[in-house]
Amino acid sequence: MELFIIFISAAIVNNFVLAYFLGICPFVGVSNKLSSAISMGMATTFVMVITAIVSWLLYNLVLIPYNLAFLQIPSFILVIASLVQFVEMFIKKVSQPLYRALGIFLPLITTNCAILGLALFGSMREYSFIENVVFGLGAGAGFTLALTIMAGIREELDLADVPKPFQGAPITMIVAGILALAFMGFAGMI
Amino acid sequence: MKKQVTLQQEFIKGVWDNNPVLKQLLGLCPVLAVTVSAINGFAMGLAATFVMFMASLIISTIRKTIPPQVRIASFIVIIATFVTIVDLVMKAKFPDLSKALGPFIPLIVVNCMILGRQEAFASKNKPGRAMLDALGMGAGFTIALVILGGIREILGSREFFGLQVLPDQFEPWIIMILPAGAFLTLGLMLGVVNMYTDRKKRMEHESIVAHYKRVGREELIEELEVK
Numbered sequence: 001m002e003l004f005i006i007f008i009s010a011a012i013v014n015n016f017v018l019a020y021f022l023g024i025c026p027f028v029g030v031s032n033k034l035s036s037a038i039s040m041g042m043a044t045t046f047v048m049v050i051t052a053i054v055s056w057l058l059y060n061l062v063l064i065p066y067n068l069a070f071l072q073i074p075s076f077i078l079v080i081a082s083l084v085q086f087v088e089m090f091i092k093k094v095s096q097p098l099y100r101a102l103g104i105f106l107p108l109i110t111t112n113c114a115i116l117g118l119a120l121f122g123s124m125r126e127y128s129f130i131e132n133v134v135f136g137l138g139a140g141a142g143f144t145l146a147l148t149i150m151a152g153i154r155e156e157l158d159l160a161d162v163p164k165p166f167q168g169a170p171i172t173m174i175v176a177g178i179l180a181l182a183f184m185g186f187a188g189m190i
Numbered sequence: 191m192k193k194q195v196t197l198q199q200e201f202i203k204g205v206w207d208n209n210p211v212l213k214q215l216l217g218l219c220p221v222l223a224v225t226v227s228a229i230n231g232f233a234m235g236l237a238a239t240f241v242m243f244m245a246s247l248i249i250s251t252i253r254k255t256i257p258p259q260v261r262i263a264s265f266i267v268i269i270a271t272f273v274t275i276v277d278l279v280m281k282a283k284f285p286d287l288s289k290a291l292g293p294f295i296p297l298i299v300v301n302c303m304i305l306g307r308q309e310a311f312a313s314k315n316k317p318g319r320a321m322l323d324a325l326g327m328g329a330g331f332t333i334a335l336v337i338l339g340g341i342r343e344i345l346g347s348r349e350f351f352g353l354q355v356l357p358d359q360f361e362p363w364i365i366m367i368l369p370a371g372a373f374l375t376l377g378l379m380l381g382v383v384n385m386y387t388d389r390k391k392r393m394e395h396e397s398i399v400a401h402y403k404r405v406g407r408e409e410l411i412e413e414l415e416v417k
Contacts, residue, residue: 022223074299
């Protein structure tokens with residue numbers, strides 16, 4: 001039950017994109033086509049789960065026992081960067097179709113603040129190992145959800161008559177605002 | 191021959207022409223997240239400016255010794271070092287502010303604005319220019335954050351920098367301090383900036399057309415339209 005609440009909380013109530021503003025760059029950049037939004041969401045979820053596992057191990061088995069918690073930021077970012085590189089090489093070797101689906105999005109994920117945010121939140125809230133993995137899964141699901149909804153809306157938006165100065169980024173922001181309002185309806189759930 | 195850019199322009203371009211937030215849409219995560227009040231926005235702006243300034247200084251100084259293959263990783267390590275300094279100093283000196291900004295101070299590491307400036311500017315220019323560039327970009331970033339934070343704070347809690355500016359009769363717009371308010375305000379701000387830029391461009395265009403008409407060179411106008 002505890003795990004279920006963590007999952008729902010990360011995915012819907014405290015959605016990473018719409019409540020914490022993490023990962024706005026890909027949210028604005030990749031959300032103009034539904035198919036690429038889904039691929040990006042899946043790639044991010046994948047990296048998030050792996051990050052949740054590795055960052056928990058790093059923090060609780062290396063940084064804490066050796067009193068190095070102040071090195072948290074540089075060590076997390078280095079681990080994430082090399083992890084993404086490693087995952088990219090691994091997928092390329094093992095599954096070509098998966099590589100073609102996720103490939104171009106993987107390098108972008110390194111500088112996605114949602115990933116580092118996930119690692120930092122995990123260590124701040126002192127989750128247990130299983131909780132942290134579920135948290136990563138939930139955050140990834142929430143990211144995919146927000147990205148997919150946004151891409152769906154933007155595909156329709158292309159046909160709408162938007163005032164010229166508001167075309168592109170401004171209208172995307174306003175749509176995201178309305179979406180955030182809608183997600184606030186879940187606030188009372190937990 | 192490269193076009194000469196004066197030192198002054200180097201600074202000014204970050205404040206308006208290439209404003210990281212309003213024109214380039216870089217580093218939006220902290221922009222939206224911390225601007226519940228003007229003071230938070232200001233603190234975030236200063237922190238990011240400091241990190242960018244120091245990173246630009248170091249990277250432009252050692253730009254010739256960094257091997258190009260590992261430059262991104264080196265930039266990130268240098269940036270992460272200064273972010274750690276800022277994080278620890280803020281925790282010690284301004285615990286309240288540090289709590290309000292939460293994980294967004296550590297998240298300066300992955301702010302694409304800072305990495306972008308190192309890649310696009312500091313790694314190719316002398317330290318003096320790189321420092322000015324970082325200061326200009328930082329100033330532009332801070333100004334955008336303070337404006338956004340100010341609008342949200344005034345409408346959402348009737349205050350500006352903690353001082354009450356609207357009378358008690360004014361019902362605060364709660365939505366402004368909620369996440370949705372950040373998106374809406376930034377969207378409207380971007381729209382207004384675009385509107386202003388478009389109008390300026392159109393006026394420039396019209397003045398050129400008028401000039402050509404005055405000197406009787408109508409064929410140049412057509413050329414301009416084609417462009």
